[in-house]
Amino acid sequence: xxxxxxxxxxxxxxxxxxxxxxxxxxxxxxxxxxxxxxxxxxxxxxxxxxxxxxxxxxxxxxxxxxxxxxxxxxxxxxxxxxxxxxxxxxxxxxxxxxxxxxxxxxxxxxxxxxxxxxxx
Amino acid sequence: xxxxxxxxxxxxxxxxxxxxxxxxxxxxxxxxxxxxxxxxxxxxxxxxxxxxxxxxxxxxxxxxxxxxxxxxxxxxxxxxxxxxxxxxxxxxxxxxxxxxxxxxxxxxxxxxxxxxxxxxxxxxxxxxxxxxxxxxxxxxxxxxxx
Amino acid sequence: xxxxxxxxxxxxxxxxxxxxxxxxxxxxxxxxxxxxxxxxxxxxxxxxxxxxxxxxxxxxxxxxxxxxxxxxxxxxxxxxxxxxxxxxxxxxxxxxxxxxxxxxxxxxxxxxxxxxxxxxxxxxxxxxxxxxxxxxxxxxxxxxxxxxxxxxxxxxxxxxxxxxxxxxxxxxxxxxxxxxxxxxxxxxxxxxxxxxxxxxxxxxxxxxxxxxxxxxxxxxxxxxxxxxxxxxxxxxxxxxxxxxxxxxxxxxxxxxxxxxxxxxxxxxxxxxxxxxxxxxxxxxxxxxxxxxxxxxxxxxxxxxxxxxxxxxxxxxxxxxxxxxxxxxxxxxxxxxxxxxxxxxxxxxxxxxxxxxxxxxxxxxxxxxxxxxxxxxxxxxxxxxxxxxxxxxxxxxxxxxxxxxxxxxxxxxxxxxxxxxxxxxxxxxxxxxxxxxxxxxxxxxxxxxxxxxxxxxxxxxxxxxxxxxxxxxxxxxxxxxxxxxxxxxxxxxxxxxxxxxxxxxxxxxxxxxxxxxxxxxxxxxxxxxxxxxxxxxxxxxxxxxxxxxxxxxxxxxxxxxxxxxxxxxxxxxxxxxxxxxxxxxxxxxxxxxxxxxxxxxxxxxxxxxxxxxxxxxxxxxxxxxxxxxxxxxxxxx
Numbered sequence: 001x002x003x004x005x006x007x008x009x010x011x012x013x014x015x016x017x018x019x020x021x022x023x024x025x026x027x028x029x030x031x032x033x034x035x036x037x038x039x040x041x042x043x044x045x046x047x048x049x050x051x052x053x054x055x056x057x058x059x060x061x062x063x064x065x066x067x068x069x070x071x072x073x074x075x076x077x078x079x080x081x082x083x084x085x086x087x088x089x090x091x092x093x094x095x096x097x098x099x100x101x102x103x104x105x106x107x108x109x110x111x112x113x114x115x116x117x118x119x120x
Numbered sequence: 121x122x123x124x125x126x127x128x129x130x131x132x133x134x135x136x137x138x139x140x141x142x143x144x145x146x147x148x149x150x151x152x153x154x155x156x157x158x159x160x161x162x163x164x165x166x167x168x169x170x171x172x173x174x175x176x177x178x179x180x181x182x183x184x185x186x187x188x189x190x191x192x193x194x195x196x197x198x199x200x201x202x203x204x205x206x207x208x209x210x211x212x213x214x215x216x217x218x219x220x221x222x223x224x225x226x227x228x229x230x231x232x233x234x235x236x237x238x239x240x241x242x243x244x245x246x247x248x249x250x251x252x253x254x255x256x257x258x259x260x261x262x263x264x265x266x
Numbered sequence: 267x268x269x270x271x272x273x274x275x276x277x278x279x280x281x282x283x284x285x286x287x288x289x290x291x292x293x294x295x296x297x298x299x300x301x302x303x304x305x306x307x308x309x310x311x312x313x314x315x316x317x318x319x320x321x322x323x324x325x326x327x328x329x330x331x332x333x334x335x336x337x338x339x340x341x342x343x344x345x346x347x348x349x350x351x352x353x354x355x356x357x358x359x360x361x362x363x364x365x366x367x368x369x370x371x372x373x374x375x376x377x378x379x380x381x382x383x384x385x386x387x388x389x390x391x392x393x394x395x396x397x398x399x400x401x402x403x404x405x406x407x408x409x410x411x412x413x414x415x416x417x418x419x420x421x422x423x424x425x426x427x428x429x430x431x432x433x434x435x436x437x438x439x440x441x442x443x444x445x446x447x448x449x450x451x452x453x454x455x456x457x458x459x460x461x462x463x464x465x466x467x468x469x470x471x472x473x474x475x476x477x478x479x480x481x482x483x484x485x486x487x488x489x490x491x492x493x494x495x496x497x498x499x500x501x502x503x504x505x506x507x508x509x510x511x512x513x514x515x516x517x518x519x520x521x522x523x524x525x526x527x528x529x530x531x532x533x534x535x536x537x538x539x540x541x542x543x544x545x546x547x548x549x550x551x552x553x554x555x556x557x558x559x560x561x562x563x564x565x566x567x568x569x570x571x572x573x574x575x576x577x578x579x580x581x582x583x584x585x586x587x588x589x590x591x592x593x594x595x596x597x598x599x600x601x602x603x604x605x606x607x608x609x610x611x612x613x614x615x616x617x618x619x620x621x622x623x624x625x626x627x628x629x630x631x632x633x634x635x636x637x638x639x640x641x642x643x644x645x646x647x648x649x650x651x652x653x654x655x656x657x658x659x660x661x662x663x664x665x666x667x668x669x670x671x672x673x674x675x676x677x678x679x680x681x682x683x684x685x686x687x688x689x690x691x692x693x694x695x696x697x698x699x700x701x702x703x704x705x706x707x708x709x710x711x712x713x714x715x716x717x718x719x720x721x722x723x724x725x726x727x728x729x730x731x732x733x734x735x736x737x738x739x740x741x742x743x744x745x746x747x748x749x750x751x752x753x754x755x756x757x758x759x760x761x762x763x764x765x766x767x768x769x770x771x772x773x774x775x776x777x778x779x780x781x782x783x784x785x786x787x788x789x790x791x792x793x794x795x796x797x798x799x800x801x802x803x804x805x806x807x808x809x810x811x812x813x814x815x816x817x818x819x820x821x822x823x824x825x826x827x828x829x830x831x832x833x834x835x836x837x838x839x840x841x842x843x844x845x846x847x848x849x850x851x852x853x854x855x856x857x858x859x860x861x862x863x864x865x866x867x868x869x870x871x872x873x874x875x876x877x878x879x880x881x882x883x884x885x886x887x888x889x890x891x892x893x894x895x896x897x898x899x900x901x902x
Contacts, residue, residue: 002154003241034151041144048140052133055263065264072259075140076252083147084248085241107581114599115584115592194512197521204507204515222890 004028004089029088040082047075126189127262128182135178136258139213142171143251146244156234162227165240168247169220172213179210202261209257212250219243298853300384301799303695305391306369310688312395313362319402320354321762323347325755328719332752334740344736345419346438350405352422353442356542357449358398360680364545365390367687368460368484370695374790374797375478377469377806382462384851385892386455392861394452400865401445407437418442421734423531424505426516426524431509437872440509443502444868450495450502451864457491460484469789471808475569478788478812479562482569483548486576487541493580494537501530510871525590532583540579542676543643544572546683547614550636553686554618556784557633558625559827561812564617571610578607588656589663597656604654608647615644631705632784635686638713642678646671649724664734667727673720685712685765692772693779697795701775704768708761715757722747722754787815800848854895860888 051071054064081087086094112118145167152160183203193203223243226232232239299305326347330339339347369387373380381387408416418438420429429439464485468477505527507513514520516527555562562568584592584600618640627633649671653659662668685708693699726747731738738744782791789806790797792814810816819827863885870877 003238003245031151031154034148037144037147037151041141044140044144045137048133048137051259051263052129055129068259068263072255075255079143079248079252079255083143084245114596116595193507194514194520197514200507200513200515200520200522204504204513208503 002031002085002088004085028090031085031088032082037082040078044075044078047071126186126191127265128185129262131178132182132258132262135175135182136254138171138178139175139251139254142168142175143248145171146247150237150240150244153232153234153237153240158227158230158233161232161240162224165220165224165227169217169224172217172220172247176210176213176217179206179213183207205261206257209250209253212253216243216247216250219246295853297858298388298855300380300388300851300853300857302369302373302381302384302387303797303799305387306366306371307695308391309362309369309394310366312391312398313359313366316354316358316398316402317363318762320351320359321759323351323354325759327351328752328755330736331738331748333749334738334742334745336737339736341736342419343413343415345421345734346405346415346417348734349419349421349438349442350402350417353401353418353446355676356422356538357446358401360542360676360684361449361453362394362398363684364487364542364680365394365456367480367545367549367684367691368456368487370691371790372460372463372481372484373467374694374793374801375481375788376464376467376472377789377802377808378463378467379801379805379848380851381459382467383459385854385857386459388854389857389860390452390456390459392858393448393455393864396861396865397445397448397452400448400868401441404438404441404445407441416441423535424527425531426505426527427518429505429509430516431512439505440872443505443509444871447499447502447506448864448868450499453491453495457488457495460488461492464488469802469806469808472813473808475566476808476811476813479551479565479568479572480545480548483544483551483572486572487544490537490541490544490576490579494534494541497530498534498538501527501534504530506871525587528587528590529583532586533580535586536583537576537579539675540575542680543683544575546639546680546687547572549683549687549690550618550639552788553632553636553690554621555812556690556786557628557630557636558622559628559785560621560625561787561815562617563620563623565811567613568617571613574610575607578603578610582607585654585659588659601654601656605651608651608654611647615640615647630689630784631700631702631709632686632690634706634709635682635689638709639679639682639686642674642682642716646674646676646678649674662727664732665727666723666731666733669733670720670723670727673723677720678716682712685709690784691790692769693783693795694790695796696773697778697780698772698775699777699779699783700772701768704764704771708764708768711757711761711764715754715759715761718754718757719751720754722750726751782814785818787812789814792817800850852896854892856888856892856895858888860885860892863888 051068054067054071057064059067080097086097145164149161149164149168152158152164183206186202191199191202193199220243223232223239226239296304296308299308326339327344330336330344369381372378402417404417405415408414410416416436416438418424418429418434418441420434420439420442424439424442427433429442464477464481468474474482504513504515508515508517508522514522516522516524518524551562551568581603582600584596585604588597588600622637649667653662653668653671689700689705726744729743729747731742731744731747738748779795781793781795784791789808792806793802806813815827818830820830822828863881863883865881866884867878867881870879870881
């Protein structure tokens with residue numbers, strides 16, 4: 001039983017009430033197998049190597065920053081989507097997390113701008 | 121603020137890699153118990169805990185090195201933020217290792233079967249969370265330096 | 267279940283296990299309870315105790331200020347008193363008192379038998395109590411026999427670098443920061459608990475937009491809690507590293523930034539203001555419809571303005587910092603956002619007026635307090651708008667005008683709202699109505715005393731009297747206003763005495779209130795008073811907003827309520843059910859044990875690190891025991 005299934009199932013104690021429309025949440029899918037996980041692990045390993053390689057390349061600071069942030073965002077997303085099963089869970093959670101993240105990011109930059117602060 | 125040549129990038133890359141791979145072994149533990157493979161669960165849980173402890177030893181070594189090079193919590197603002205940020209991460213990894221070892225003990229007692237795979241999934245969520253934080257820290261603190 | 271095992275004394279484990287079985291009598295049953303109603307009562311009683319404590323601190327402050335050049339309390343003790351007064355009233359009174367109402371009412375209002383995580387719930391309470399006691403113990407760390415208090419003295423806001431080791435060298439601020447850190451754990455635990463409870467445990471048919479407004483405000487407040495408490499936790503950890511380990515977060519000499527503290531504190535502090543007021547708004551939104559015998563006017567508007575306040579509360583924190591020199595762009599931007607947050611608040615005020623308009627009003631004590639809330643909160647809101655104007659705020663910053671403003675919203679608002687709730691729901695949980703005569707007396711004394719205390723502060727503030735000064739000279743024209751404030755404070759104290767007498771007298775009276783003394787509208791009035799441990803014999807099926815009202819009344823062609831003839835339109839949902847065979851979560855002592863770990867750890871951090879592992883061990887004993895005990899004991 002996965003977490004997604006568990007949420008739609010009445011827990012052990014009788015204090016909980018069975019929801020009216022028990023069943024699958026929209027977008028919830030079964031988890032993938034070990035092979036798929038191993039493949040993602042390989043990608044993560046390769047990306048880490050690329051990151052370190054970029055660090056040793058003599059590229060301009062801007063290129064370095066952009067490349068490294070993009071790559072770590074990629075790793076972040078892979079772990080969240082596959083290992084934390086966001087991809088296989090209800091779509092509501094993806095919307096909530098991505099929406100919340102974008103909102104936080106925009107508030108962060110607006111606040112920086114109004115306070116006249118810079119990142120570096 | 122920065123100490124030139126303070127960071128040992130090859131060393132920290134290896135420990136970042138170790139933590140990343142512990143996420144893989146964690147998810148393999150979950151996949152094993154979801155298929156009622158208790159032996160696989162034991163092996164992968166133990167691997168994850170070992171990798172976590174390896175990461176912690178790396179951090180302990182790194183902290184000691186930095187301290188000998190003159191970077192300490194109260195040396196300057198960089199020392200303060202560096203040690204508090206990575207230190208809090210290390211504390212979370214330590215709690216994660218405790219959770220993993222507790223679960224491993226439970227598997228030895230045969231208390232975790234397919235029906236209890238939720239326990240492993242929840243521990244896994246925590247573990248991956250700690251991992252993705254390190255993905256960000258490693259890039260922002262170690263690789264990108266002004 | 268027998269508590270004596272053979273002829274020998276029972277072992278600790280056996281005694282605890284036995285205590286688990288006899289769940290509804292004796293002190294053990296209170297220490298191990300996971301029943302949301304009992305935890306609610308504990309929350310309320312503790313918060314009221316701290317309310318008296320904070321009130322005594324306030325009275326001492328007012329005694330000192332009653333005449334100019336008074337020397338009853340010295341400057342140092344005065345600083346500690348106002349710091350503890352503010353910290354106590356916010357973290358140990360209004361928050362837990364609101365939490366008491368969440369605990370008591372949420373499962374009843376949404377038709378559930380308990381909260382989602384009953385033991386986590388008990389844990390919240392015990393951690394709160396541990397934090398509150400820990401914070402107040404700091405009084406005794408000074409040289410008490412020479413009249414030196416040891417409490418924190420850097421203000422409830424703990425500004426840097428005032429709260430640094432250099433300028434606050436004794437342990438007061440350490441107690442403050444660890445105390446708040448502990449209280450934060452309690453708030454987080456209860457925040458998560460109520461979000462899950464409201465989202466997942468509603469009775470069939472209880473859609474989100476059929477929920478009572480109080481449940482909505484609980485949901486919004488809980489979200490604010492889980493996002494705001496981590497911000498203050500980070501700030502407090504940084505303060506901890508600065509004070510205990512000589513780190514440099516707020517140390518300008520080493521490149522740190524004292525202003526960072528203010529940003530983080532108010533980024534937490536402003537949502538916190540709404541954490542304090544939204545529950546009271548929820549209470550008032552329940553009381554007004556009942557006593558006007560009309561549904562809440564514009565329910566969706568009230569809900570959405572509550573949510574809007576929740577979001578907007580994150581974008582106004584700089585209005586606490588206009589005078590720190592952040593620049594015109596920042597001041598203008600946050601000035602605008604602060605004016606804008608007045609809009610959803612105003613929407614609510616008009617909806618409450620619309621609820622009363624044309625209703626058949628019965629002017630009982632709960633309604634008096636609720637109406638008092640609306641009026642006083644409006645005054646506080648208006649003076650709040652004057653703070654949003656930057657040039658005006660430059661004049662008012664750190665004067666008594668600000669003190670007047672936030673007492674109008676937090677006392678005139680939150681405390682009046684909470685008393686309204688106490689009078690309204692007291693009969694539900696005690697089966698005794700609070701005396702109406704004493705109640706009216708309580709209200710009018712408190713209302714007059716409140717305005718006598720805090721209205722003159724507007725004037726003394728505009729005349730330039732700064733906050734946090736322990737005395738003043740007689741030639742400033744502040745004497746009269748301070749005298750009035752001090753007299754008012756004692757009138758408020760008298761009104762609280764009347765309330766205490768009222769509670770004692772009412773609890774001793776033999777008159778029973780019955781399940782539905784106010785002709786209520788929501789589900790909690792449909793079950794007996796006090797509610798049985800399992801709340802509902804049969805989980806209700808909800809068909810409408812204000813479901814219980816619709817079970818009792820239909821409307822005639824003019825829209826007037828007409829009582830339903832017994833057995834008429836009530837849908838026959840009631841299957842036979844007498845509460846037998848319902849498994850409730852078993853009591854547990856582990857939440858209490860886990861909670862005790864925190865103050866031990868904190869004491870260790872302050873005095874001797876050797877105690878820290880002891881605290882950790884206690885905490886882990888609690889957590890592991892908790893994790894491995896079955897949630898429900900097998901029926902024997």
